[in-house]
Amino acid sequence: MEDFTAFVSWPSAPLTDRLVLSALETLAPQPTVVTALSPDLVASPGRLLQWATYDALHHDLTFSHNPDSKVLSSSYVIRKALIRKHYLSRCIHNYLTKHPNSVLTWGAPRSWELDISFADELDELWGDDLYDMSDEIEKKDPSKWWILKPGMADRGQGLRLFHTKEELQRIFEEFEQEDSDEEGEEEGDSGQGDTAVMTSQLRHFVIQVFDHSSQGLLVACLCLLQEYLGNPLLLDPAEVPLDDSQAPPLQELHGHKFHLRVYCVASGAIKVYVYDRILALFSAVPYIPPSKQQRGGEAGALDLAPHLTNTSLQTERGEAGVRLLEELVGCHVLSSPSHPQPRKQPLPRRAMGQAMDPESISAARKERAAQALESQYSTFTADDISEIKAQISAVLAETFKAAVEMSVHFQPVPNAFELYGIDFVVTHDSSPNAPRKFQANLLEVNSEPAIELTGPRLTWILEDLFKGIAKTCVSPFFTPDSSQAREEAENWKVGETRENLRKCLDLQLRGGQGW
Known part of the structure; x- marks a missing residue:
């Protein structure tokens, strides 16, 4: 992978900021991270990743066709x-x-x-x-x-x-x-x-x-x-x-x-x-x-x-x-019992001549009632x-297809x-x-998405998610084109899971360029 600069800015989402920085550390070589786009960087971005909140992105750079630049942004500009x-x-x-x-x-x-x-x-x-x-x-x-x-x-x-x-x-x-x-x-x-x-x-x-x-x-x-x-x-x-x-x-x-x-x-x-x-x-x-x-x-x-x-x-x-x-x-699936609950539970059976005290009878009745209740619900x-x-x-694949057909309000670009x-x-x-x-x-x-509301117990899945994004979306973009890279990309079929990401749609839009 080639060297590149990463602009990272999430002023109102500190957890996202930390997750992005952590994900970038898994790449080799690691990018040079900046927290603001200087005028010089905007004028000559070179190889630049913008992984920032939508309002902080320089959208003109996303649409730029400067042959001396290679800019990847963390949001589509038009996706209403x-x-x-x-x-x-x-x-x-x-x-x-x-x-x-x-x-x-x-x-x-x-x-x-x-x-x-x-x-x-x-x-x-x-x-x-x-x-x-x-x-x-x-x-x-x-x-x-x-x-x-x-x-x-x-x-x-x-x-x-x-x-x-x-x-x-x-x-x-x-x-x-x-x-x-x-x-x-x-x-x-x-x-x-x-x-x-x-x-x-x-x-x-x-x-x-x-x-x-x-x-x-x-x-x-x-x-x-x-x-x-x-x-x-x-x-x-x-x-x-x-x-x-x-x-x-x-x-x-x-x-x-x-x-x-x-x-x-x-x-x-x-x-x-x-x-x-x-x-x-x-x-x-x-x-x-x-x-x-x-x-x-x-x-x-x-x-x-x-x-x-x-x-x-x-x-x-x-x-x-x-x-x-x-x-x-x-x-237990509590939305629909498999069988109607009996109005009255039957008395517990006992062997002929076997004496049962009131506590045993009560315990047996409770056990049978619990078993009857258990049988009503699937898991x-x-x-x-x-x-x-x-x-x-399947639903998401069709949803994105629908959005693609509404091209005025959804315009995916290759970068x-x-x-x-x-x-x-x-x-x-x-x-x-x-x-x-x-x-x-x-x-x-x-x-x-407000990922901070996930809570600390499950933050590890967010860490895994952002690392998967870095490997799936960022690394290939800044990796020089090669037959091996193309083969790996082509072999990732719809329905296959890598990096805990399941591919559900793979389209080639607008003459293969997406512009």
Whole structure:
């Protein structure tokens, strides 16, 4: 590998800064690290790596075609088709119009865009842009809910759930009221907790269908659901204690919703890799379907705590709700018992003539009750995880294909790479005729993911991830072209894993140059 200079700057993300520097130390030779781009370096960058926050990157250098320079940047300049909710919704919709058999048909939520300034504009929209949603609402299906997400808000801010047109009307009226309040005034006790949102972020909304019998509301921290999805996969993180304590017995477990944080790396124009160590982020309290929460009160009174899985809204819990997906193997699947629980447990059997004292009878009854309860629930297996990972890879491959077709808002170039934090939710369909037991569903794509919320216990996976990025994206770029390097790159097939990165897409765009 040739010598090069590395510009590293993450002023508001010290953990990312440390991980980048640590990853660069694994390269040979190690680059010369600078924390600012001097005018001389900009004028004559030579071999330069920009591994920095988006706002610190010199994007003109990324697009430069100076024959005396070789610049690699840690972000694509144009990628709104992926990282903005309403653009991603539109991107997937357009792609499915052309490719109706894509896995995105069942691996991404049905969505509506809503551009609105005042609540009274809703009446007209029900007969226009939202006419098909209006038809769904008029069916009055108690299991159908929708989630409203401001297009420019993040980290779970501004999320609202609604079931009727009237509830959506009240939500917008609530936003209008907040807009008229003094700027910066703290939100009152409206039941929304930390999901308040700046009114400047409210204009562009994405409304997504939510079926509470499916994974629906689960990730209100970015919860996207589709009509046809089954029950949410519910597990209890307490079955994987973070200390030396014993896991609680089955009868004390409670099903929690969770979403999966998947780290994905896009490189050049374009290869896409999925990091195979996936995080599961759990809600703080057990899941309750919204139809059982709401008792005819105001929409704003709906408690979102059972549905919020975003770690940025649960900072007081620390690492309590974070697990590696593989750690959940053996946990009981609490979303759908295999058999109905008997109303009355049978008396314990005993041999003829054998005397049993009351304590023995009670102990035997408890044992049989525990065995009967155990038989109702299946466990989460390694095979289940393998299937979910395969689905995630397929959905992400199609998502990036969709973004590529929206070229105005996604323009991959050969001298850039980018790390994304992508959120999925897993639904559970226990019906015997279900095409699949578990289904991974895309929620959203985040640039510059908040990796510091992973917590110190699992920081090692981030260290491994960044080292993998350095070896997969950085090292080859600054390595002189050779037949050996080309052969190694060509032999990395889609579906193969190296450096714990599973390749899920390999496209050659725009005449092989990506420009």
